[in-house]
Amino acid sequence: MSPTSTAAKGTLSNADFDRFRDWFYRRSGIQFAPNKRYFVDKRVTACIDDSGAANFAEWFARVRLNGDQQLDRQLMNRMTVHETYFLREDYQLECLTASALTDILRTQPSTKPVRILSLPCSTGDEPYSIAIWLTEHWNRIEDIDVEIAAMDIDTESVAAARVGVYGLRALQRLSLTQRARWFTPIGNSEFQISEDLRGAVSFSVGNVCEGADMRSYRDYDVIFCRNLLIYFDEVSAHRAAENLFGMLRPGGLLFLGHSESMSRVTSIFEPVRYADATVYRRPLEEDA
Amino acid sequence: MAIVKRTTPTPDATTDAAQIAQDRRSGTRDIDGLLLQLQKPDSDARRWAALDLGGEPAAVSALAARLAFEPSRPVRDAIVTALVETGGEPVARALAAHLHSEDAAVRNAAVGALALIPATAELVPSLLDDDDPDVRVLCVMVLASLHDPRVPGWLLGVIEHDEDANVCGCAVDVLSEVGEADMCDALAALPGRFPDDPFLPVAVRATVVRLGGVIS
Numbered sequence: 001m002s003p004t005s006t007a008a009k010g011t012l013s014n015a016d017f018d019r020f021r022d023w024f025y026r027r028s029g030i031q032f033a034p035n036k037r038y039f040v041d042k043r044v045t046a047c048i049d050d051s052g053a054a055n056f057a058e059w060f061a062r063v064r065l066n067g068d069q070q071l072d073r074q075l076m077n078r079m080t081v082h083e084t085y086f087l088r089e090d091y092q093l094e095c096l097t098a099s100a101l102t103d104i105l106r107t108q109p110s111t112k113p114v115r116i117l118s119l120p121c122s123t124g125d126e127p128y129s130i131a132i133w134l135t136e137h138w139n140r141i142e143d144i145d146v147e148i149a150a151m152d153i154d155t156e157s158v159a160a161a162r163v164g165v166y167g168l169r170a171l172q173r174l175s176l177t178q179r180a181r182w183f184t185p186i187g188n189s190e191f192q193i194s195e196d197l198r199g200a201v202s203f204s205v206g207n208v209c210e211g212a213d214m215r216s217y218r219d220y221d222v223i224f225c226r227n228l229l230i231y232f233d234e235v236s237a238h239r240a241a242e243n244l245f246g247m248l249r250p251g252g253l254l255f256l257g258h259s260e261s262m263s264r265v266t267s268i269f270e271p272v273r274y275a276d277a278t279v280y281r282r283p284l285e286e287d288a
Numbered sequence: 289m290a291i292v293k294r295t296t297p298t299p300d301a302t303t304d305a306a307q308i309a310q311d312r313r314s315g316t317r318d319i320d321g322l323l324l325q326l327q328k329p330d331s332d333a334r335r336w337a338a339l340d341l342g343g344e345p346a347a348v349s350a351l352a353a354r355l356a357f358e359p360s361r362p363v364r365d366a367i368v369t370a371l372v373e374t375g376g377e378p379v380a381r382a383l384a385a386h387l388h389s390e391d392a393a394v395r396n397a398a399v400g401a402l403a404l405i406p407a408t409a410e411l412v413p414s415l416l417d418d419d420d421p422d423v424r425v426l427c428v429m430v431l432a433s434l435h436d437p438r439v440p441g442w443l444l445g446v447i448e449h450d451e452d453a454n455v456c457g458c459a460v461d462v463l464s465e466v467g468e469a470d471m472c473d474a475l476a477a478l479p480g481r482f483p484d485d486p487f488l489p490v491a492v493r494a495t496v497v498r499l500g501g502v503i504s
Contacts, residue, residue: 067435
């Protein structure tokens with residue numbers, strides 16, 4: 001028996017690719033189909049080169065066995081997309097209005113406002129997108145009030161979100177009609193979101209990993225927490241999941257990023273498979 | 289438009305926050321108060337108490353003891369999170385004792401938590417030497433996620449010396465992820481120790497291929 005792991009520079013051997021793919025799925029919930037091989041090879045080999053490791057085996061041992069947080073974060077940054085813009089992953093917003101809110105209303109009186117929390121809200125693109133989507137697409141919006149709260153750990157992001165000024169790139173998925181309806185041009189190719197929306201979303205600063213910070217966020221019907229947990233180490237992801245659970249009312253729903261899975265972190269949520277997306281529910285009835 | 293500003297106070301000034309502050313002042317959220325709340329009938333109160341006890345070495349034995357019979361899954365999960373946050377060898381020892389539990393939920397909770405605590409590594413040699421093969425299997429499951437450079441060596445020791453085929457089979461499976469190419473010869477020798485086991489040759493072959501070796 002002899003090792004046969006060889007690969008051209010800039011690529012992984014088939015065996016190394018398989019090992020990496022299986023581990024990375026357990027680590028992040030992100031699964032790479034065979035047609036993503038080039039993407040994975042390119043980014044992983046870049047991580048190996050940056051780390052100074054001699055080869056995949058040495059680098060993988062440092063990430064996998066030594067728990068090198070710096071390498072882990074570098075890997076996650078390379079393997080994921082860092083963009084924030086309006087109506088990002090709008091199929092989840094479609095899921096919200098087509099299915100999720102119907103379930104929410106089944107388990108609470110319609111006289112009560114629907115409470116939605118967006119975190120991390122960054123510069124406000126997501127909570128404002130939720131407000132725009134609900135106003136344009138939810139047929140109950142005229143008779144049921146919706147409260148939208150938003151939170152981020154970064155004080156500067158929250159301050160920017162409150163001001164609500166965006167460049168063209170953030171607005172790329174909005175139609176001209178939507179831009180005209182919800183934004184005011186302020187020069188330099190920048191647009192400020194309408195005063196109505198700025199006044200409708202409550203922004204605050206908080207850290208989802210801090211129990212004390214999160215204790216006062218309670219009874220939300222829906223939480224959007226997309227593309228955050230994958231960046232946490234395992235202990236922090238556990239704490240964040242516990243806090244998210246506590247922030248939802250029983251029956252409340254949690255939206256994660258499209259490639260994220262709560263099942264790798266905890267089993268206290270129930271996965272709910274809608275036509276457009278899988279979301280996670282705090283069970284209505286908890287044992288004892 | 290029915291997107292409305294919160295009608296309840298902002299989180300910074302909620303009555304909840306004020307209540308917590310009041311609780312802190314009155315001492316009901318000190319360790320003794322939280323340990324009392326850990327016994328309350330309301331599962332949400334127990335869950336919050338467990339989480340608030342995270343990082344408190346003085347609460348380790350009470351949390352670990354509660355884990356053994358806590359009926360609520362969310363509370364069990366909160367206890368595990370709290371114990372992991374506290375970490376250290378006392379926590380690892382308390383959790384390792386649960387690997388002998390008759391309750392699968394408790395055993396699984398212990399495995400998940402032990403894998404997240406670096407100090408677990410100090411207990412691995414004794415756990416791999418446990419008389420109960422089920423405990424050794426659970427220890428190998430812990431090794432599947434434990435961050436420690438000694439993991440491949442411990443697994444190699446299992447496939448070379450453990451007398452239970454199931455324990456060895458689990459180790460082969462984990463080695464497919466954390467093993468090294470120079471372990472292929474030891475892997476290849478394993479089925480010879482258990483000639484009646486039909487599963488091991490298949491598992492070994494898959495792992496050797498995964499490690500970049502070839503079956504000669």
